Amino acid sequence: MPLLEIDNLSVTFGGLRAVDGLDLSIDEGEVLGIVGESGSGKSVAMLAVMGLIAFPGVVRANAVRFNGRELTGLNKRERRNLTGKDIAMIFQEPMTSLNPCFTVGFQITETLKVHEGGTRNTRRERALELLSQVGIPDPERRLNSFPHQLSGGMNQRVMIAIAIACRPKLLIADEPTTALDVTIQAQILQLLLGLQREYGMALVLITHDMGVVAETAQRVSVMYAGQLVEERAAGALFTHPRHPYTHALLDALPERGRDRPRLPTIPGVVPGLYDRPSGCLFNPRCASAQADCTERVPPIESGNRGRVRCWHPLREDAVGA
Amino acid sequence: MLRFILTRLSILIPTFIGVTLLTFAMIRLIPGDPIELLVGERGLDPARHAKLRAEMGLDRPVLEQYWHYLTGVLQGDLGKSIVTKQPVVDEFFTLFPATVELSICAMLFAVALGIPAGILAAVRRGSVFDHSVMGAALTGYSMPIFWWGLLLIILFSGILGWTPVSGRISLLYFFEPVTGFMLIDSWLSGESGAFKSAVRHLILPTVVLGTIPLAVIARQTRSAMLEVLHEDYVRTARAKGLAPWRVIGFHALRNALIPVITVIGLQVGVLFGGAVLTETIFSWPGIGKWIIDSIHRRDYPSVQGGILLIATTVIIINLLVDLVYGLINPRIRHRR
Incomplete structure (x- = not known):
């Protein structure tokens, strides 16, 4: 039984379908990468799992099961008891994600206080332990620091400490390294993977950086315009992508373009509210689109080579990576 | 922190001078003087009026009056009320x-x-x-x-x-x-x-x-x-x-x-x-x-x-x- 199972999740803001019929599952202890351009709905989908979609956003799903428990019918209080405890999330901008008015120590112990109670001293001890676990030197002193006194990388470590404070079963990391220096990015990724193993938690890594996914994820979901377009084990996806979008994303990696004078790009942008094409949502930008792609919406096709939403998936022998 | 407070306090000096100058000038721009208003409609002969003005120092040049007032303020003396003769600070x-x-x-x-x-x-x-x-x-x-x-x-x-x-x-x-x-x-x-x-x-x-x-x-x-x-x-x-x-x-x-x-x-x-x-x-x-x-x-x-x-x-x-x-x-x- 998977740890998290999402069946037909949709999130709409007014007329905009940010997430459109998403099916997703993640097993205990698994590292899942969710990849896609800005606006592909990857963050929104995970915010919906966290229960953080605020008005005017509307979340619908046939089922969202977490750890054997159906989340869709829970009341707000029951939902809050899971949020931040069993499912935790860290965000893209560490510098603005921590409250500037409170000390690091306060912000860590607050989560502990809400979900686990305990005494002031036990919470403080745990906060110290967490700070050293996430690799912050001199944790005693850092407890009393304010976020503006720390660097971006340090703040992201504090965010991670807050997220893992209650030993969650699922950690969602939304572009955790995007706002950081390249040298720090690798450290933070290593830290997340180390903690994932140590705590045995499942990790969802949302990113638009294929390189990050390649280094970390066991399985990758590719999203486009709110839909899942391809999902596969990481290795196979990188060597033999089946969806033209995945292929185009991989093709745009600088590492793969060394022998070419110009880096290939995907023309156009993700469709918005008013320019959603008919048929396959990717067809206007697709290199291998054919007449039928504009007519009918392709279904998700499952098989032993993962899942793909395409009328004309690339054949494995057609593309060499 | 101390420096912050001192900087802020130093702004007080120009503000004080501005406030004294403004109030001093504006109250004198209003027609009438305290003596006329004290006696009201009974009237007062010009000689007596001039004598009272001199007693209060109101016959001096305005600049001199201001100087007199300012030096008083610097010594912590805000003067006495013309009407009640009580020190302004007490009132x-x-x-x-x-x-x-x-x-x-x-x-x-x-x-x-x-x-x-x-x-x-x-x-x-x-x-x-x-x-x-x-x-x-x-x-x-x-x-x-x-x-x-x-x-x-x-x-x-x-x-x-x-x-x-x-x-x-x-x-x-x-x-x-x-x-x-x-x-x-x-x-x-x-x-x-x-x-x-x-x-x-x-x-x-x-x-x-x-x-x-x-x-x-x-x-x-x-x-x-x-x-x-x-x-x-x-x-x-x-x-x-x-x-x-x-x-x-x-x-x-x-x-x-x-x-x-x-x-x-x-x-x-x-x-x-x-x-x-x-x-x-x-x-x-x-x-x-x-x-x-x-x-x-x-x-x-x-x-x-x-x-x-x-x-x-x-x-x-x-x-x-x-x-x-x-x-x-x-x-x-x-x-x-």
């Missing part, structure tokens, strides 16, 4: 507690209602509540104080008879002032009903004086909250699984309060300005009414001294607000 500090009491109550009223109203309006943005609060705030802000005061008197004192029309306490009670604050003094006096009477006398002036700060604070709180509610750290607070009241009333509010505190400080100046009108309407024996009376009597030293002391008070309060600002905003406290 001021006898009446000052009445104004302070009224101002504190008005500010508490404005803060206690304005901040929650602003928060609710921001959280329920676009709702009926939001529109009513902002509409009421605009109305309150635009309404002339004297007119608003008279309306309230007509309704609550005249028609309903719930509150007294004027004064600080019923004439039935008399006790020696201890602190000058009627609420405290009436409580200490032990006379039954005295405290209740003091409260009843305070209600309408508090509402009238507090209306403009209330409107400003509610609007500022709303806009600050709206800004803060979209911040990433509010999302983080929700991602921790905190209850909505804690996310809004603690994580968001703490940040939203920073601009609100600044506005509260600025409103202190507005409060003293409003006190002049409010005290006149309600015959509240405070500084505002005293200054108005002094202007009517062309009591030059009282007007000059009173305004100088009020200006000083406002500046000091704003300095204190700046210090509080540093307390609630760690990003300022840790600079340097």
Whole structure:
């Protein structure tokens, strides 16, 4: 039984379908990468799992099961008891994600206080332990620091400490390294993977950086315009992508373009509210689109080579990576 | 921190000179002099008038008079009232507690209602509540104080008879002032009903004086909250699984309060300005009414001294607000 199972999740803001019929599952202890351009709905989908979609956003799903428990019918209080405890999330901008008015120590112990109670001293001890676990030197002193006194990388470590404070079963990391220096990015990724193993938690890594996914994820979901377009084990996806979008994303990696004078790009942008094409949502930008792609919406096709939403998936022998 | 306070205090010097110059010049620009107003319609023969003017030093060149006044101020001497012959400082500090009491109550009223109203309006943005609060705030802000005061008197004192029309306490009670604050003094006096009477006398002036700060604070709180509610750290607070009241009333509010505190400080100046009108309407024996009376009597030293002391008070309060600002905003406290 998977740890998290999402069946037909949709999130709409007014007329905009940010997430459109998403099916997703993640097993205990698994590292899942969710990849896609800005606006592909990857963050929104995970915010919906966290229960953080605020008005005017509307979340619908046939089922969202977490750890054997159906989340869709829970009341707000029951939902809050899971949020931040069993499912935790860290965000893209560490510098603005921590409250500037409170000390690091306060912000860590607050989560502990809400979900686990305990005494002031036990919470403080745990906060110290967490700070050293996430690799912050001199944790005693850092407890009393304010976020503006720390660097971006340090703040992201504090965010991670807050997220893992209650030993969650699922950690969602939304572009955790995007706002950081390249040298720090690798450290933070290593830290997340180390903690994932140590705590045995499942990790969802949302990113638009294929390189990050390649280094970390066991399985990758590719999203486009709110839909899942391809999902596969990481290795196979990188060597033999089946969806033209995945292929185009991989093709745009600088590492793969060394022998070419110009880096290939995907023309156009993700469709918005008013320019959603008919048929396959990717067809206007697709290199291998054919007449039928504009007519009918392709279904998700499952098989032993993962899942793909395409009328004309690339054949494995057609593309060499 | 000390350097910060000293820099702020050094601004006092040019402000003092400006205030003395302005009040000194303006009171003299009003036609008539104190002597004419003292004798009233009885009239006075020109020789006697000239003699009295000379006694008061009013026949000297204006610049010399100003110099005389300024040197006095620097030695801590604000002069004596032309009408009562009492030192201005004594008169001021006898009446000052009445104004302070009224101002504190008005500010508490404005803060206690304005901040929650602003928060609710921001959280329920676009709702009926939001529109009513902002509409009421605009109305309150635009309404002339004297007119608003008279309306309230007509309704609550005249028609309903719930509150007294004027004064600080019923004439039935008399006790020696201890602190000058009627609420405290009436409580200490032990006379039954005295405290209740003091409260009843305070209600309408508090509402009238507090209306403009209330409107400003509610609007500022709303806009600050709206800004803060979209911040990433509010999302983080929700991602921790905190209850909505804690996310809004603690994580968001703490940040939203920073601009609100600044506005509260600025409103202190507005409060003293409003006190002049409010005290006149309600015959509240405070500084505002005293200054108005002094202007009517062309009591030059009282007007000059009173305004100088009020200006000083406002500046000091704003300095204190700046210090509080540093307390609630760690990003300022840790600079340097």
